[in-house]
Amino acid sequence: MAIERTLSIIKPDATKRNLTGKIVAKFEDAGLRVVASKRIALTTATAGEFYAEHKERGFYGELVEYMASEPVVVQVLEGEGAIAKNREVMGATDPAQADAGTIRKEFALSKGENSVHGSDSAASAAREIAFFFSGLELVG
Numbered sequence: 001m002a003i004e005r006t007l008s009i010i011k012p013d014a015t016k017r018n019l020t021g022k023i024v025a026k027f028e029d030a031g032l033r034v035v036a037s038k039r040i041a042l043t044t045a046t047a048g049e050f051y052a053e054h055k056e057r058g059f060y061g062e063l064v065e066y067m068a069s070e071p072v073v074v075q076v077l078e079g080e081g082a083i084a085k086n087r088e089v090m091g092a093t094d095p096a097q098a099d100a101g102t103i104r105k106e107f108a109l110s111k112g113e114n115s116v117h118g119s120d121s122a123a124s125a126a127r128e129i130a131f132f133f134s135g136l137e138l139v140g
């Protein structure tokens with residue numbers, strides 16, 4: 001399998017509860033490397049643009065407000081099959097459906113406040129990495 005990069009976000013519910021380190025440890029334990037990282041405050045405009053694919057969904061407004069409610073940590077994770085591996089480590093969107101040992105099973109509060117975002121495909125990963133990071137910030 002190829003070395004890939006994927007975009008991860010540690011979401012407001014997790015940064016607020018001081019869980020950044022515990023979540024990064026889950027990625028590292030799974031063989032993913034943090035190759036870029038920054039803690040930022042999203043505006044509702046930026047969060048809305050990032051999640052534009054969900055614009056027509058009923059949860060969109062709430063999602064955008066939530067993502068702008070506290071700082072987030074955006075990171076690029078690198079490794080073998082990083083896109084799928086990250087989704088595995090995250091667990092299902094709804095923590096009630098997530099497998100034991102996954103980040104969402106252990107830390108998520110609800111389907112909305114579910115602690116992490118991860119790109120869902122190679123195309124999403126490319127778009128989402130470029131959304132937050134310039135080439136100069138990707139040092140490997």
Ligand code: UDP
Pocket residue numbers: 054059063092093111112113114116117118120
């Ligand atoms: N979400 C929500 N309610 C839903 C589905 C999604 O609040 O019924 C939120 C949740 O924070 C989720 C995000 O919207 O992580 C993006 O949804 P998606 O279906 O892309 O889930 P993910 O890829 O994050 O697992």
Ligand code: MG
Pocket residue numbers: 118120
């Ligand atoms: Mg998604």
